[in-house]
Amino acid sequence: MPDIFSEIGRKLSRLFLGRIVVRGFGEMRRVEQARIMTHFHAVMINPMRAEPRVRSALFVKWKSSKAVSAGSLLGSPRRKGFKVRSVSLAMISRKKNILRHRFNISGRAAARQGIRRIARAPLTRKNRLYFVKSLPKFERATVLALYSPIFHEKVVKSALDKGSGNLLFWYDNDRRKAGERFHLLLLRVFGGGTPLKWVWLPVNKKN
Amino acid sequence: MAEKKLLLGYLTIETRENFFRGAALVTDARGIPLDFRYTEPVRPTKLERILYGGALDIYLREEVIMGNLLGAVEVSPSLWLVDSAELIRPAQKLTKLQAVAMETTQRSPLEAGGKYEPTAEEGVFIFQADNISAPLRLSVSQENVSKMAQTAESLAAAAQDMELMEPFTRIAKAFEAVSESES
Numbered sequence: 445m446p447d448i449f450s451e452i453g454r455k456l457s458r459l460f461l462g463r464i465v466v467r468g469f470g471e472m473r474r475v476e477q478a479r480i481m482t483h484f485h486a487v488m489i490n491p492m493r494a495e496p497r498v499r500s501a502l503f504v505k506w507k508s509s510k511a512v513s514a515g516s517l518l519g520s521p522r523r524k525g526f527k528v529r530s531v532s533l534a535m536i537s538r539k540k541n542i543l544r545h546r547f548n549i550s551g552r553a554a555a556r557q558g559i560r561r562i563a564r565a566p567l568t569r570k571n572r573l574y575f576v577k578s579l580p581k582f583e584r585a586t587v588l589a590l591y592s593p594i595f596h597e598k599v600v601k602s603a604l605d606k607g608s609g610n611l612l613f614w615y616d617n618d619r620r621k622a623g624e625r626f627h628l629l630l631l632r633v634f635g636g637g638t639p640l641k642w643v644w645l646p647v648n649k650k651n
Numbered sequence: 652m653a654e655k656k657l658l659l660g661y662l663t664i665e666t667r668e669n670f671f672r673g674a675a676l677v678t679d680a681r682g683i684p685l686d687f688r689y690t691e692p693v694r695p696t697k698l699e700r701i702l703y704g705g706a707l708d709i710y711l712r713e714e715v716i717m718g719n720l721l722g723a724v725e726v727s728p729s730l731w732l733v734d735s736a737e738l739i740r741p742a743q744k745l746t747k748l749q750a751v752a753m754e755t756t757q758r759s760p761l762e763a764g765g766k767y768e769p770t771a772e773e774g775v776f777i778f779q780a781d782n783i784s785a786p787l788r789l790s791v792s793q794e795n796v797s798k799m800a801q802t803a804e805s806l807a808a809a810a811q812d813m814e815l816m817e818p819f820t821r822i823a824k825a826f827e828a829v830s831e832s833e834s
Contacts, residue, residue: 555688555723562687575783
């Protein structure tokens with residue numbers, strides 16, 4: 445059968461003076477297959493848009509550059525060498541992390557240990573003379589101020605704030621024994637000697 | 652014996668125009684500090700102010716600053732003393748301890764230390780801590796109104812050995828010291 449087709453082909457070829465090439469059926473199939481294959485190779489997938497032209501995005505951190513606004517990038521001469529790269533899915537996923545960092549208010553309010561700092565701060569007593577109903581009498585002296593309650597044995601240092609009239613003092617925090625409570629009185633002494641005098645007075649539990 | 656075991660917790664949140672910060676101080680009944688925690692000033696950004704809106708102040712005070720402070724305190728007090736009634740509810744929620752708001756008054760003293768009397772406001776009392784000071788204004792939550800006698804007794808016992816409001820002054824001094832060390 446293939447010989448008959450070949451013979452007919454040759455005769456037709458002579459008849460049309462070689463203007464048309466007629467091939468055998470088997471050859472035609474191979475050519476068709478080859479064309480199909482060629483067609484597959486020719487398939488190309490092109491991006492539907494131009495090259496990415498993103499200069500910056502608030503939510504993406506590009507390589508070594510920090511996430512900044514476009515305005516600061518364009519205005520900064522140091523950014524001239526900035527390379528534009530395409531945005532991958534992995535890069536976009538970093539948006540979540542960056543946003544979490546930016547709104548981490550709780551992290552900015554972390555509690556700090558400050559026991560040493562507060563231990564250095566003095567305790568304060570206001571002048572309570574106004575509220576005291578009865579006081580012992582002092583000869584040739586009058587009471588200017590009364591500070592209470594104070595554990596006299598624990599006091600290591602004290603100072604009078606002349607501006608506010610408050611007494612500032614520091615306790616020995618390591619000393620376990622506190623002793624008795626006292627009022628500390630500031631007296632103005634009339635006559636000779638020092639005009640001011642400090643007097644410790646044990647606290648009467650009724651006061 | 653019970654007096655010595657009484658521990659007072661002081662909690663304050665300082666709110667200024669552009670920052671928030673807080674501190675928690677636990678003292679014994681003589682005012683000796685046992686634990687002190689503080690936060691650095693938190694300055695919300697403009698974007699955060701816009702996004703959080705009116706909820707920002709409450710969120711920062713109650714959840715962020717109080718949450719961090721009270722979570723960090725290792726010495727648990729007998730009760731918390733706060734300087735604003737707004738802090739009572741969140742302090743109690745976070746610590747499961749009673750919180751009392753304490754403020755000074757200019758009123759004339761009540762007849763004796765330990766006495767208290769209710770005011771027209773529910774949960775607000777005038778309290779005489781000792782015999783040589785002006786009375787204090789105490790605010791307690793509704794569920795703690797019935798415990799007021801016990802609260803007054805504890806505070807009066809502490810007031811024998813310390814000035815009840817004084818630790819708030821010390822916290823303010825500590826804040827100043829922190830600010831100076833930073834500048």
